[in-house]
Amino acid sequence: MNESLNERPPTRFNRSVMSYITLSLAAIIGITLISIFISFWVTELADKDAQAINLSGSMRMQTYHIGLAMERGQPDQAIKAIEKLHHTWNHSLFSQQHALLLEPKSTHSALTRFFSVAYSNWLSNTKPALIAMLDSTPNIVDTEHLLENQVLLTDALVTQFQKDAERKIMNLRSFQLLVLLITVLVGSLIFYLLKHRIEKPLTQLTETAEKIGEGDYQQRVDVSGNDELTLLATTFNRMSDSIAESYSQLEERVEARTKELQQNNITLDFLFNTARTILESPSDTLDFHAIIEDLAQVLGDHRLELCLFTEHGGQPYMQVGSHNDDGELCEKKNCFDCRNPANFKQPINLPGEKRIPIVMGDRQYGIIDVQYTALHNIPEWQHSLVQSVANQLAIALSMAQQKDRENRFVMLSERTVIARELHDSLAQSLSYLQIQVTRLQKSHDKNKFELQQPIIDELREGLSAAYRQLRELLTTFRLKMDDGGLHTALQSTVTQLSERSDMSVQLDYRLTDLPLTPSEEIHLLQIVREAGQNAIHHSKGDNVLIRLQHNRDKSVTLLVEDDGVGIPDTPEKLNHYGLAIMNERSRNLGGAIEIQPRKEGGTRVGFTFIPSVQRL
Structure with missing residues (x-):
């Protein structure tokens, strides 16, 4: 590492950038506050000047009112006017001037001197003379001369009030010009300091940062001084050296990392x-x-x-x-x-x-x-x-082993179902036929030929029933659940039922949003098949409706309805084997088959259960 990395940046600053900014803000704020306070003070002094000028000007009019009353021979009005003018001379606006009259004359201002002359003339000459004239016959010439002299003194006082107010306004303007000059000088100094001590170093730092961002790590910042920007420049140079050294090793690391990423990708x-x-x-x-x-x-x-x-x-x-x-x-x-x-x-x-x-x-x-x-x-x-x-x-071998176990279990389950259905249907039919053959043999041995024809008829009917049951079982065993699922299998069953009868078989399937297990699908398919066959063989109607829907209480309802002749009082005799199969499959699903007559005529086979996916 070069020597720049071993340099230690200063930790104390004799001329801090923040001190420049703080002093600049303090100077600007101080000048502003001083100018505001002095302007407020001057305007406060001149606050009553306009009223004083107006009040002193009104004393001329009051003097003329006195002369007019005396000229008209109205002594009462003249006395009132004299008292009013005297009260005006002692108004609170002139309290400051009255107070200044008590001080030595050497300290009196021009305004105080004019006020003293005018007020003394009124108090010592004009007022006593006017009161004396009212006690005798007044001399108009003397009265006019006396009042004219008072008016002249009043005019001089009014003029002096105006000059004093103008002098205050002029002083305020001069002070504001002075403050403006000071503000311009201080602002220029602040601008110079910010330009050379802050903007110029920041510009160098910005340009160097842009060049380093473009890949030129040999750039350096040359900032002299003892402030934060100097520390920043020194640290910036050290950082640039460190980046240059790190960049020299970066290509090797990137190459190694790229190779590793390619290997991971493969x-x-x-x-x-x-x-x-x-x-x-x-x-x-x-x-x-x-x-x-x-x-x-x-x-x-x-x-x-x-x-x-x-x-x-x-x-x-x-x-x-x-x-x-x-x-x-x-x-x-x-x-x-x-x-x-x-x-x-x-x-x-x-x-x-x-x-x-x-x-x-x-x-x-x-x-x-x-x-x-x-x-x-x-x-x-x-x-x-x-x-x-x-x-x-x-995982693959385990899945294969699990699939083999499931296939064996399904095969055993189907064999059990086949054996049970054969026992409940063909086995009992064959047993019944064997009994009839035994009866036929006994009638033959006893030469009771008149009993043989009914037995032969029962044998013929039993064989027809057994053959029909065999065909139904074969149809049941051929049913399969392909990739289309329960919906496709039900449509196939509806097609088969329609082909075997003149009845119209309709399917209303409303389970598109509910998944069922394979076992539940097989049981539902067999129940629909058995109920549909019963409707076709025994209802003698025209229409069969198969409806499968999902209820709000998470249950599933299967309805098979026909518009036939209805059911007898003992429906179990209608199709003993089919009802047994449906009852057994409904119990496997956790429900029970309900067979009821419809109000409109016909039979309704209903079944409700809760699927396993809704029990979670």
């Missing part, structure tokens, strides 16, 4: 394709050889071997090797060495070899044997990849 792509292949391929057609070959290409030079064995078997039932080296597969047929008796879920590490188990739950399906020639163990990413493939294969 790994993820391989795992995705493997998972898709496992999910899309049936368990019995899964190409293990292709998976091992693709895995070997991703890993590189390592040899791979896949061994699958049964849960308790001692020999593998499948061995797959990479690089077409199936002839060099492990010749040891004993698989117990490939299992870890202590913990079969953990890999087995051997010199130049790693055996990764294929485990799902408590079942081990096999191993993936990785053979490598490097002095050290395989990298961690390769171990994780092989382990992920082993987990996927374990």
Whole structure:
């Protein structure tokens, strides 16, 4: 690292940028406050000047009123006017001037002197003379001369009041010009300091930052001084050196990271394709050889071997090797060495070899044997990849095993249903026919030939019924649930029922938003079939409606209605075997079959249950 990295920026600032800004703001605020306070003071002094001028000017008019009253010979009006003028001279607006009269004359201002002369003339000469003239016959010439002299003194006082007010306004204007000059000087100084101590360094820092952003890490900021911007410039230079040094190592790190990302991308792509292949391929057609070959290409030079064995078997039932080296597969047929008796879920590490188990739950399906020639163990990413493939294969094998179990269970369940339905229908019919054959044999042995014809008729009817039941059972056994689900199967059943009768069979299916389990679909299909056959064979009507709907209380209702002749008092005799089958299947779904006559005529077969998905 160069010397600039070893420099230590100053921590104390003799000329801080914030001090410049603070002093500038303080100066501007101080000048503003001083100018406001002085202007307020001057205007306060001149606040009463206009009123004083107006009041002093009114004294001239009052003087003229005195002379007019005396000229008209109205002494009472003259006395009132004299008292009013005297009261005006002692008005509160002139209280300051009266107070100044008590001070030495050397301190009197021009306004005070004019006020003193005019007020003294009124108090000593004009007022006493006017009162004396009222006691005798007034001399008009003397009165006019006396009042004219008072008016002249009053005019001089008014003029002096006006000059004093104008002087205050002039002083205010001069002060404002002075404040403006000071503000301009202080603002210019502040602008100069901000320009050279803040704007210029910030401009350098901005330009240098832009050039560094463009990739030129050799740029430096040259800012002298002892303030925050100097610290920022020094730190900026140190940061630039540090970035330049880091950038010199960045390409190698980027290259290594890019290689790692490419490797991860290849790994993820391989795992995705493997998972898709496992999910899309049936368990019995899964190409293990292709998976091992693709895995070997991703890993590189390592040899791979896949061994699958049964849960308790001692020999593998499948061995797959990479690089077409199936002839060099492990010749040891004993698989117990490939299992870890202590913990079969953990890999087995051997010199130049790693055996990764294929485990799902408590079942081990096999191993993936990785053979490598490097002095050290395989990298961690390769171990994780092989382990992920082993987990996927374990899931695929487990799903296949579970599917086989489900197929066996379904097969056993269907066989049980077939056996039960054969017992409830054909077995009982054959037993009945066997009894009739026995009766026929006895009548033959006893030569009672007159009894044989009814027995033969019963045999013929029983055989017809048994044959019909056999056809219905065959039709039932041929029913299947394809990818279309229950809706498609019901449509197929409706088509078959319509072809076997002149009745109109309609389907109203309202379960498009509710999933059912395969067992529930099969039971519903068989109940619909049995109820539909009963309606076709025994109702003697024209229409059959099959409705399947989802209720608000989360239940499902199946209704099979016809417009036929209705049901007898004992409906169980109508079709004993079909009703038994429907009752048994309804109990498996947690419900019960209800057979009721319709008000409009005909029969309604109803069934309600709650699907397993709604019980969660």
